[in-house]
Amino acid sequence: xxxxxRELATVLAPAAALAQTSTPPNPPSGGDAEVDAARARMKAxxxxxxxxxxxxxxxxxxxxxx
Amino acid sequence: MAAIxxxxxxxxxxxxxxxxxxxxxxxxxxxRAFSTRLEQLGPRYNALALGLAxxxxxxxxxxxxxxxxGRLRGPLQGIPYGxxxxxxVANHITxxxxxxxxxxAFDYNATVVEKLNGTGAVLTGKLSMVELAGGGGYRLASxxxxxxxxxxxxxxxxxxxxSSGSAAAVAAGMVTFAIGSETSGSIVTPASFCGxxxxxxxxxxxxxxxxxxxxxxxxKLGPFAxxxxxCGHILQAIAGKDGKDPGSAGKSFYYTxxxxxxMKDLKIGYAPVDFADRAEPSARAAFQxxxxxLRETGVxxxxxxxxxxxxxxxxxxxxxxxxxxxxxxxxxxxxxxELADPSQIAGLKAALDLPARDYLKAMRLRRLIQxxxxxxxxxxxxxxxxxxxxxxxxxxxxxxxGPRSGAAPAxxxxxxxxxxxxxxxxxxxxxxxxxxxLVLPCGFADxxxxxxxxxxxxxxxxTLLAMGTEFQRRTDWHRRRxxxx
Numbered sequence: 089x090x091x092x093x094r095e096l097a098t099v100l101a102p103a104a105a106l107a108q109t110s111t112p113p114n115p116p117s118g119g120d121a122e123v124d125a126a127r128a129r130m131k132a133x134x135x136x137x138x139x140x141x142x143x144x145x146x147x148x149x150x151x152x153x154x
Numbered sequence: 155m156a157a158i159x160x161x162x163x164x165x166x167x168x169x170x171x172x173x174x175x176x177x178x179x180x181x182x183x184x185x186r187a188f189s190t191r192l193e194q195l196g197p198r199y200n201a202l203a204l205g206l207a208x209x210x211x212x213x214x215x216x217x218x219x220x221x222x223x224g225r226l227r228g229p230l231q232g233i234p235y236g237x238x239x240x241x242x243v244a245n246h247i248t249x250x251x252x253x254x255x256x257x258x259a260f261d262y263n264a265t266v267v268e269k270l271n272g273t274g275a276v277l278t279g280k281l282s283m284v285e286l287a288g289g290g291g292y293r294l295a296s297x298x299x300x301x302x303x304x305x306x307x308x309x310x311x312x313x314x315x316x317s318s319g320s321a322a323a324v325a326a327g328m329v330t331f332a333i334g335s336e337t338s339g340s341i342v343t344p345a346s347f348c349g350x351x352x353x354x355x356x357x358x359x360x361x362x363x364x365x366x367x368x369x370x371x372x373x374k375l376g377p378f379a380x381x382x383x384x385c386g387h388i389l390q391a392i393a394g395k396d397g398k399d400p401g402s403a404g405k406s407f408y409y410t411x412x413x414x415x416x417m418k419d420l421k422i423g424y425a426p427v428d429f430a431d432r433a434e435p436s437a438r439a440a441f442q443x444x445x446x447x448l449r450e451t452g453v454x455x456x457x458x459x460x461x462x463x464x465x466x467x468x469x470x471x472x473x474x475x476x477x478x479x480x481x482x483x484x485x486x487x488x489x490x491x492e493l494a495d496p497s498q499i500a501g502l503k504a505a506l507d508l509p510a511r512d513y514l515k516a517m518r519l520r521r522l523i524q525x526x527x528x529x530x531x532x533x534x535x536x537x538x539x540x541x542x543x544x545x546x547x548x549x550x551x552x553x554x555x556g557p558r559s560g561a562a563p564a565x566x567x568x569x570x571x572x573x574x575x576x577x578x579x580x581x582x583x584x585x586x587x588x589x590x591x592l593v594l595p596c597g598f599a600d601x602x603x604x605x606x607x608x609x610x611x612x613x614x615x616x617t618l619l620a621m622g623t624e625f626q627r628r629t630d631w632h633r634r635r636x637x638x639x
Contacts, residue, residue, distance in 0.1 A: 122496055126291070126504035130474060134512040136467040140519060148517035149524060150371065 158187040163327030164635050167229050167384045170330055174232045175221060181232035181276065185214035188234035189278045192328040195639075196279070199309065199326065200301040201319035203239035204247055204280040210234070213276045220274060229387045231274030236329040238320050239280040240287060240366035241375075243267055250366045251298045251316070252285035253492045254484060264364025265399070266333055266375055266392045273391045281319030281332055285493050287340060288316040289368040289477040290501030293556065295549040297495035302549045305348060306636040307602055311546040312553065314344030317378070321348035324378045326639050331379040331388055335365060337372045338469055339581045342607055345378055345593035346541030349603025351622070351632050352378040353385040356612045357588030358403030360389070361396035369476040370401060371517075372469070372585050381632055382592060382622030386411065389615060407615060414620035417451045422608070422621070423458030423534035425576035432576050434544025437604045440597030441540060444606050444629075447596075448538065451624040456534060460575075461526035465582035468516040468523070472586075475513035478505035520586050527587045531611035536618060538608050539577040541593050545602025584609050592618040595631040603631075 158179060162170065174181060189207035196202025217232040242248045242260035249256050267277065282300035284292060295302035295312040303318025305311040306326040313322040317334030321344030324332050334341050336354045345352030353376045360375045367373060377388035386409035393407035429441040449455060484490050485502050493499050530537075547553055584591055592608045592615075606625075610618045626632050 120500070120503075122500035123503045126497075126500040127507060130470070130504055130508060130512075133467040133470045134509060136464045137471060137512055137515045137519070140464055140515075142515065142518045142522065146518045146521055148514055149520040150517060 158183060163188070163191060164380060164633070165330070166380045167233055167330060167387055170233055171229045171231060175226065177221075181214040181217035181221065182211065184232060185210045185234055185276045185278060188329060192236070192279045192323065195326055195328050196319075196323070199304040199306055199313060199319075199322040200298070201282055201303065201313070201322040201326070201328065202279055203249060203251070203282045203300060203319060206243070206246065206277055206279050210276050210278045213271070217274045217276065227274040228391075230270065230391055233275050233330050234278045235270065235275050236279045236281045236320065236323050236332045237264075237267060237277065238283050238317050238332070238334045240283060240335060241267060241280075241333065242364040243277065243280065246280070248280070249299055250286055251283040251300065253299055253494065254489045256299060260364070262364060265361035265396050267364065269392050269394070275391070278329060279323075281323050283318055283320075284316035284340075285495065285498060286481065287335060287337060287366065287368045288498065289337060289473055290493075290498035290505065292495040293497045293552045293554055294495050295553060297493075297498055299494070303344070304549055305546050305602075306639060307349060308546070310548060310550070311602065312347065312549040314347035314546060316340040317344050320378045321345055321350055321352070324348070324350045324380065326636060331377055331384060333375055333392070334378055335373060335375050336585065337368050337473065338585045341374075341376050341378070342541055342581055342591055342593055346605035346607070347546035347603065349595040349605070349631070349634065350378050350593075351381055351385060351595065351626075352376060352593045353389060353615065353618075354584070354591040355389060355393065355407075355615060356403065356590045358401050359393045359405060359407060359613065359615075361394070361399040361402055363396055363398035367480050369473050370480075371476065372473060382594065382619050382626055383411070385592070385622075386616075386619045405613060409619065410616055411620060411623060414616065417453050417621070417624055420453045420535045420617070420621065421456050421533070422448070422453050423530070423537045424455050424539065425458065425574070427572055427574040428539045428576040431572040431574070432543060432578070433540060434599060437540075437544040437599035440599055440604050444596035447629050448606070448625055450628055451621065453621065455538070458530070458534060458537065460577055460580065460583065461523070461530065463519060463523050463526070463583070465523075465579040465586060468519045469582040469586055471508065471512045471516035472520070474501075474505035474508045477502065478508060482506070523583065524587045527583070527589065527611070531614075536608050536610045536614070536621060537577065537580065538606055539580055541605035541607045545599045545604060580607070580609060588612060590615050590618060592622045594622050594625055595634070596629070597631055
């Protein structure tokens, strides 16, 4: 089935609008050297944490109660 | 109107309250004198966020009436105090030290303020702080709506942060005590740099309701004062269960110096390297003298090693995860760019990208850290180390020792770190495990205050306060005041 450009726009517009409202805009990245440096430090911290083994049955230090 | 003698501005809570009850001066005269001093001296150190002279006068009038009819409420009655500007005071501006929040106000008091009001203490002002308590990571002392916090001992030096104004206000006698907060070092650091006694309570002992949240699981509110004994009185007033704080431990605190165990029965773990190679050279003599004074209280000092964990990485992950969620709207809207410190802005933006895996790993490590310190405190009653390794840094230089943007790199390389880590990481460890800490001024390095830091088991504040009181009976560093004040 062939769609006209007008019909395609009608179908796609709500999806595009939904994508814009449901996904928060990305913070500025690339070209912002300080943010990149902060991300690199965060990744380095993550790598440090990954090296530290934790027994499988260790739960996080917070607790939800109904 | 009775002239208020200058020594009143540096009196302890007990000394001041006794003179009030003896009617040497009225609470109104005292409030007026302290409010005037805060408004005159506060700007010199960028310590004042908001003067509350008018409401203080009304509070003081009520205190005078109470004293007149014999309704005595306890040691804090009539005592002038200030609060860090992350605590809400109903219908007054609460800026969180940050431009994006410069005009915000809440219509309720923080729980801590309500409790202190109930004791008859007189709130004279809100005190400056590092913007958003510095959680995004800041490099410059100027990371504040109010400008760099300046040190009453040397105005070219930083007062420390993020509770900059709270420490400076007590050090300069602008308030008798102040309430600050700590997520990772924000009570210990400014107290050490400004030469004041301060207490970081156990997590959950003091309600966080009405305080800006930086990290739900790391934030604690605590007092800055002229003595360990004063900290005990204040903690008793502000501690307690609060259903409005999901992190409330549900416990009260009663300051009971009369039940303190004999000092000779107490063991304090320490690492000698902290007071020697890990300390700045100019501070080592002061730290050694302080250790001697601590030994003279009768406590046993026992060489101890800290449990080994990646404290810095764990705390950073937890802080990043929680602060990014708390300040998500600020970051996503772009208003984060209004903050003063570029590192803070960058850190908050980056924090949105923290993987859940890292946050959860850090929180699981945290449970292991708590278990390790429970074992440690079965062997010793407290740990002692330095508050910071030396005196306050220069306020116009990057706080991490790096170059300012565009400036030439530092000329000389830093000396190699000692191989023995000592108690390196204790500030992060103490905050991760929710442990209390007491900061005790202990001397000077190049005319700048330095301090000891005692760390205890959860809810062992009375033990720390007893050790601190004995130490302060034998020393007078906590009673010294900056020249000319």
